[in-house]
Amino acid sequence: MVEKNQQSPKSEFNPAARRKARHYGMQALYQWQMTKDSLSDIELQFLSDYDFSRVDVEYFHDIIHHVPASLNELEEAFIPHLDRDIKDLDPIELALLRLGSYELIKRIDIPYKVVINEAVALAKKFGATDGHKYINGVLDKLAQDVRTVEIKAG
Known part of the structure; x- marks a missing residue:
C-alpha cells in the first residue's frame, strides 16, 4: 500500500x-462502541478509506488506542457530572465524553478550553440537536475537577 495519505511523524504541530x-x-471510537471490532482493524480501515494526508495520524492513533485503554478511569471521572445513567447516553455523546475526558485528564498539553470547544464542535456536527450543550456542561464540570490550576490561572 502506498503511504501517500499519511502525515509524516516529524511534521510540526498543526491545529487543523x-x-x-x-x-x-x-x-x-463510535464505531468501536457499536461493533466491538478490533481497534487495530478500525484504525487500518480509517487509514485506507479516508484521506489522512492532512490528519495528525499519530494523534489519531493515540486517541483510538488510549481512550479505550483508560475507559474505567475516564468514566469514573465524568459519571458524577451526568444527569442520567451512562447507559442512557446517546452513543455520540458517550464517544465525545470519553474523548474529551481523555484529553482533559491525560493530555494536559492541550488547553482545557480547546478540549471543550473541539468536543462541542463535534457534538454540533454529529450529535443530537442540543447535545453540544450537554457535552459542554459535563466537560466544563470535569475541567473544574481536573484542571483547577489551569482554570485559576486564567
Whole structure:
C-alpha cells in the first residue's frame, strides 16, 4: 500500500491536522462502541478509506488506542457530572465524553478550553440537536475537577 495519505511523524504541530484527528478519532471510537471490532482493524480501515494526508495520524492513533485503554478511569471521572445513567447516553455523546475526558485528564498539553470547544464542535456536527450543550456542561464540570490550576490561572 502506498503511504501517500499519511502525515509524516516529524511534521510540526498543526491545529487543523489535530482537529481532523479528533474528528476521525471520535468516529472510530463510535464505531468501536457499536461493533466491538478490533481497534487495530478500525484504525487500518480509517487509514485506507479516508484521506489522512492532512490528519495528525499519530494523534489519531493515540486517541483510538488510549481512550479505550483508560475507559474505567475516564468514566469514573465524568459519571458524577451526568444527569442520567451512562447507559442512557446517546452513543455520540458517550464517544465525545470519553474523548474529551481523555484529553482533559491525560493530555494536559492541550488547553482545557480547546478540549471543550473541539468536543462541542463535534457534538454540533454529529450529535443530537442540543447535545453540544450537554457535552459542554459535563466537560466544563470535569475541567473544574481536573484542571483547577489551569482554570485559576486564567
